[in-house]
Amino acid sequence: MRITKRSNIAIRVLMFCGVHRDRLVTKAEIAARCNTSESHLAQVINQLSQLGFLETSRGRNGGIRLGRSMPRIVIGDVFRIMESSATLAECFADVDNTCPLVDACKLRPALADAVEAFYARLDQVTLEELVCDNAPLIDVLGPVGCRQTQEA
Structure with a gap:
């Protein structure tokens, strides 16, 4: 299974907002620190805000922040939503499925079970677990010039 770029960016955005949960952040800040394009x-921000994971405000003092508390953002939910249009294999596609083995293949149910196991594991992870007490993450995404240092 391959995670789409969209899901990868969604998790980066949520983690960035989690690190900066005390303030509004901008799309430009996220793009610069998370190594992705603003487009x-x-x-991704639009989709996450429509689903309540983010709140956005426009204007000069606008920005982006988490729309829910970090313990209420379940990573499995985010991946399910972001990956909903991606099919694992051709035989899972509703249209354009030309595989002649569909009716005889025993691999498809095993793959479906594997995908469910993948999501079940991610259902056990919250944004809070990814962000809180994660000094290396704060070093990467935290405010420039305010790096945390770990004592020896």
Whole structure:
């Protein structure tokens, strides 16, 4: 299974907002620190805000922040939503499925079970677990000039 770029960006955005949960952040900040384009970000931010994971405000003092508390953001939910249009294999596609083995293949149910196991594991992870007490993440995504240092 391959995670789409959209899901990858969604998790980066949520983690960035989690690190900066005390303030509004901008799309430009996220793009710079998360190594992605603002055009990809715009689409992902729009989808995450429509689903309540983010709140956005426009204007001069506008920005982006988490729309829910970090313990209420379940990573499995985010991946399910972001990956909903991606099919694992051709035989899972509703249209354009030309595989002649569909009716005889025993691999398809095993793959479906594997995908469910993947999501079940991610259902056990919250944004809070990814962000809180994660000094290396704060070093990467935290405010410039305010790096945390770990004592020896």
